[in-house]
Amino acid sequence: MKHPILLAFVSMTACLPAMAQENWSVWETDWKAEAGLVLSPGADEQALYRLGLGVDTNRVLDNGLVLGFALQLDAQQDHPARSGFTGIVSDPAPGAPAVAGAFSGLAQAPGPEDEGARGELQTAYLYAEGGYGELRLGRDEGVAKRFSQGAPSLFSTVSLHAPRLDPDGGAIVRADHDLTGPAAKISYTTPRIVGFKGGISYAPDANVRGLDRDPARILPGTAAYPLSDAGEASLSFNHRFRESGVRIRAATAWSRADVDASPVSPVTYGTVETLSVGANAEWKDTIVGASWQGSDNGVSGLSGDYSAWTAGITQSALGFDWGVEYGRANDDAAGVEGESWRAGLARPVTESARIAFGYRYDQLDFAADASSRPLGGEGIVIEITLSH
Template identity: 25%
Template sequence: MKKTLLGTTALVTAGLLAGPALASDPLKVTVGGNVVTGFYFVDADNVGGTSFQDTKVAVVARNIDIKAEGTLDNGLVAGVDAKLQLSNDWNSTNESWASFRQLFAYLEGGFGKFEIGGTDGAAYKMHYTSPWFVPGNGVDSPNIYNASSYSGSPEVRLSTFSLMATDSNKISYFTPRLAGFQLGLSYTPDAQNHGPSENGLVLAPKDYIMSNNNINQVFEIALNYAGTFGGVDVGVDGFYTGGNAMNNINADPEEYGFGANLGYAGFTLGGAYYESNDLDYANGVSSADKDYGAQVWTLGLKYATGPWTVGVAYLDSQDDSSNHAWRVGRESQTVQLGGGYNLGSGVDVGLDLQWAQNTRGDIGSPARRETYDTKSAGLVLAIAF
C-alpha cells in the first residue's frame, strides 16, 4: 500500500466528514484502526501431491477507521462511519489498493437508530457467538485460519454470522432496548456491491448480475436480549435473513441462526448455531444456488482477569449441498486454545494454538473421502489505534 495514497485518502475523507453540521459545533472526527499480525509454526498434512508451508506470517484486519459523530441541538446523535481496508500485498504495483469496505451514515435518538449505507445488517450486528480470547482471532469468522485445503480456500463455511448481504448498501433500523430486548430490521435492495454510478448517479438494471452474487431484495430480522440475573450476564439472539434469487434462478436463499453468551466472575461461555438453504458462500461471496447450504455450530469458554485472557473454543461446519455430489461430505472442525495479554494502549500479545481438520467430499470412482489435519502454534501481536 502506497503511503501517499493512504495519507491523501484519509486527509480528504476527514475533511469531508468534518464539514458543516446541523449543530452549534461540528461533528467530532476521529481516525483509528487496527492491524493483527502473527508468526506461526505449522504441521500440515499433504493434500494429494501438494505440501504446505511449515511457517507462516499473517498480516490481517488491516483497517483504517474514520468516524465523525456529534450531538445536534435537538438532542439527536448523527454520524458517519467509514472503514478503509488495505490490500494484502503492498509490495506489488498490481495488487496495492485501499478501498472503503464499509461507509454508512446514522441517526440515533429516543426512537432508536437508523443506519443507511454500506455496512453489516441487523442479523450480523446483533449476533452472539463463541468468545474470542486470542487477540484479533477466534474460531467463528477467523482472521487467521491455518489449515491445508484442496480448493485453496476453506472447504466449508467458517461463520455463524449472516453474510448474505454483508457490507452491501442497505437501510437498517434498531429499536430502543426495552426490558433488555432489542429488535433490528435491515433491507438490502441489491446484495451486489455496485460502484458509485449504480449507487447514486443512475439506476442499476433490475436483474443484471455484475458480480458472482445474484441476490437482491434481502430482508433481515433479528431479536436479542441483554441483561443480568443474580450476577450472571446474559446475552441471547435469534435471526432470519431471506433474499430473492435473480434472473429466474430456482432458489430461495435464506439463513437463520441463534447464539448466546453467559458471563460470570470473569468467565464467558458462548456458542451459536447457523443454517442456510439454497445459498452458497465461497471466497467471501454469497450466491443463490438450488440445494446448496451449510450447518455450523460453535462453543467456547473464556476467562479474563486484569490484562490476561485465556480460553478454548470449537467450531464444526458441515456442507449441506445435498444434490451436488462433488460437495457431499465436505466438513471442517477447528479447535483453538490460547490467550492474550494487554500491554496497554491497545497493544495485545497472545499465543494461538490451532488444530483444524478438513474433509473433502466424495471424489474419484469409486467415491471416497479424504481427511487431512493441520496443527499450528503462533505468537500474535495485535495493535488498535
C-alpha cells in the same frame, strides 16, 4: 428500488424540529486505527495481516438527536485459496457440475484460485440516532451480523465464530450470520427495552465485495450468483442480573435474498434463507457461550445446505486470559465437513497492544464423490493486535 430508501432517510430527518436553527459548526470526530498480524510457523501462509482505518463524525442537536457519518477502509492478506472465507475446497466428481453455496461462498469446482492482498471501503453510512432508535443508510453490516452473539474467543482474526484470516485455508466454521456484507443498505434498530433490542435491514443489491463476505466473487468453473432484495431481521438480548451478577447476551436472526444466477448455470438457484441463534453468559472472570446457524445456500433441486456451530469458554486468571473453543461445519454444496478448535492464552501488552498465543486445528473431511484439496492443518498460532 434505491429511491424509496433515500426517501425514507430524508423523510425521517426532514421532519425533525429545529434542525434548520442548529449550529452545524460543532462536530465530534473520532479516528480509529487497527492492525492484526497472525504468525503460524509451518502453515501454508506463515504470516497474514489485517489493517483498518476509520472515522466517525457526529453532531448532537439541541433536541438530543445525533446525526453523523461513519467511514472505514480495510485491507488484508488472507490465504490465497480462501480469501474472505470463500473459495474452492474440493474438486467435483467427473461429469458433476461445479457448485458454489450462495451463502457460504464455499465451492466444489475445478480450477485453481489465487487471491492476493485486497483493500475495500467497507463502511460509509449516514446515521440518525435518538429516543426512537437508530437509522443507518449506506455501506454497512446488516443487523444479523451486528447483533450476532456466540462463543467467546481469545483471537480476533482466527476465531471460530467470526473468522477473518485462515493460515491453512481449511477453516470452514463460521456462525456470525453475514449475508449482505458491506452492501449499501438501510437499517433500523430500536432502543434497548428491558434488555431487548430489535432490528431490520434491507439491501437492494447485495452483490458487493467485502473482505469477509464476497458474493460478487466468481470462482473458477462456477456460475455467478448475484444476490438482490436481501432482507434481515434480528432480535438481541443483553442484561445483567443483579442478584447473581451474571450478564446474558443472546441474539437470533433470519435473512433471505433472491439469487439471480445465470440461466446457463448448471445448478438451479432460487432464494437463500438463513437462520441463526447464539448466546453467552459472563460472570466474574468467566465467559461461556455457543452459536449455531443454518442456511439452504440458495441451491434448488439438490442438497446444498450449510450449517455450523461453535462453543467456547474464556477465563481470566494469573494475569492472562485463558480459553478454548470448538466448532463443526457441514457444506453439502461443496461436499465437505469441517472440524476446528483453538486453545491458548492472551494478555494486553500496552493499552493499545494485545498478544495471543495458542494452538489451532482445522480438519476437512470430503464427500465420497469429491476429491480433496490440500487445505487445513494444525500448529502454533500467534496473533498480535494493535488498536488506537
